[in-house]
Amino acid sequence: MSFKAQYNGTCAAACGHRIHEGDEIEKDDDGQYRHVDCVSEPDPTTLAPKEIVCPDCWLVKPCRCDDD
DSSP: OOOOSSEEEEEEESSSOOOOOOEEEOOOOOOOOTTTOOOOEEEEOOTTTOBOTOOOOOOOOSSSGGOO
16 A cells, blocks of 8 residues: 655665655555655565476576486
């Protein structure tokens, strides 16, 4: 749920812009505030839908194990 900022601050989405009083913001899952239009940085530990982890080297395929 979004709301208008009552105070100035820093956007947690690292968009490079500050939050100004009156900007439309929302609280993210970590409890920090960000602009409604900003996209949070992706979690580097989350796999994309078609990514597969190699059971031998634990890297996302393609990897060196595919060369063997």
